[in-house]
Amino acid sequence: MFMLVFIVSSCNLLNSTDDDTAQKDPYNSVRENYDKKGRLVSTISYKDSVPDGLAYNYYQNGNVQAEFNYKKGKKHGEEKVFYENGDLYQVTQYVNGQKWGIQKKYYEGNRLMAEIPFEDNEVVTGLNEYTKSGKQKNKGTKIEFELVDKTAFENKFELKVRLSDGSKAAKFHQYFVDEKHEYVGKTPLETDNGIGTLSYFVGPGKSLVKKIYIVAERKTTLRNLEIFKDSFNLAVVNKKKFY
Numbered sequence: 152m153f154m155l156v157f158i159v160s161s162c163n164l165l166n167s168t169d170d171d172t173a174q175k176d177p178y179n180s181v182r183e184n185y186d187k188k189g190r191l192v193s194t195i196s197y198k199d200s201v202p203d204g205l206a207y208n209y210y211q212n213g214n215v216q217a218e219f220n221y222k223k224g225k226k227h228g229e230e231k232v233f234y235e236n237g238d239l240y241q242v243t244q245y246v247n248g249q250k251w252g253i254q255k256k257y258y259e260g261n262r263l264m265a266e267i268p269f270e271d272n273e274v275v276t277g278l279n280e281y282t283k284s285g286k287q288k289n290k291g292t293k294i295e296f297e298l299v300d301k302t303a304f305e306n307k308f309e310l311k312v313r314l315s316d317g318s319k320a321a322k323f324h325q326y327f328v329d330e331k332h333e334y335v336g337k338t339p340l341e342t343d344n345g346i347g348t349l350s351y352f353v354g355p356g357k358s359l360v361k362k363i364y365i366v367a368e369r370k371t372t373l374r375n376l377e378i379f380k381d382s383f384n385l386a387v388v389n390k391k392k393f394y
Contacts, residue, residue, distance in 0.1 A: 196221065210235050222247070234259055243269075256375075258283050265375050278377045292316045294367055294381040302353065302389045310349040310383065312340070312365050321369045323347030326380075328364060337366065355391040 178200045184193045190211055196204030202221035210216050214237050219230035225248030232241040238259045244252040250269035258264050262285065268277040280288040297311040314321045326337035340347035347367075353359050367379040 219245075248272075256373075265373055267375055274376045274378055276378045276380055278371070278375060280371060280373055280375065289371065289377065292318075292379070294365055294379050296365075296381075296383045298385075298387070300387075302391055306354055306389060306391070307350055307352045308359075308385075308387045310351070310363065310385065312347040312349075312367070312383075313345055314367060314369070314379065317345070318369055319345035321345050321347075321367050324366050324368075325349065326364045326366050340365075351385070351387065353387055353389040355389055358386075358388040360386045 179198050181194055181196050181204075183191060184195070186192050191209050191213070193206065193208045195202050195206040198204065201224040203223060204221060206219055206221055207215055208217040212235065214235060215233055216235075217230065217232045219226055220228040222228070226245040227247060228245060230241075230243045230245060231239065232243075234240050236259065239257050239261055241254065241256050243250055243254045249272040251271070252269060254265075254267040254269055256264040256267070262283055263281050265281065266277075266279040268275050278289065282288060293315050295313050295315050297313075299309040299311060301307050301309060312323050322342050323340040324337040325340060327335050329335050340349060342348075347365075349363065351359055363383045363385050365381055365383065369377055371377050
């Protein structure tokens with residue numbers, strides 16, 4: 152699969168020129184930027200010297216590569232990215248510079264490839280992917296838990312986590328919430344061959360009860376980030392006697 156790379160800032164360009172309006176009012180204008188060969192690379196609307204309004208990036212053949220909108224220097228509203236032949240590749244919604252809502256990707260020919268959910272610029276659970284024939288690809292996968300009792304020799308329990316489809320590319324984190332169940336952070340799990348492990352040491356005659364929150368992530372064959380979340384109610388007792 153090829154990659155689309157586009158420039159969103161005029162500071163990366165080799166040369167730039169402004170139209171007559173820009174020369175009269177360089178702080179409020181539509182600026183046109185060109186490469187060394189004189190080809191139009193981008194146009195960006197400015198207000199009070201800050202990107203504000205519509206902006207475009209262009210392929211060398213003159214077709215639009217990306218179309219997006221700035222509001223006070225930040226992306227805001229709908230961004231569209233196109234294949235070089237003009238077909239739509241991707242649509243993303245921005246709110247004050249952050250990705251929010253469902254990002255849609257398309258195969259050439261405008262057939263839906265993927266729906267990727269974002270919140271506050273982060274990918275969240277709920278990815279949907281489709282084949283070129285329109286069949287949904289990735290439904291039903293979930294996190295599976297396995298509790299292993301090792302108290303006979305080590306005074307510990309191990310919680311194994313894996314994806315139900317056997318994916319070996321998954322990485323796992325334990326995430327933490329406060330009293331209001333709001334996210335406060337995460338730590339990576341030791342992961343080997345698609346299986347993550349958490350260890351809990353419990354002394355003889357002792358018990359442990361807690362809720363474990365797990366997030367898994369992996370890259371799909373279509374190069375999208377897929378997120379899974381689940382929890383496990385841990386309740387264990389080390390039945391060995393304490394001497």
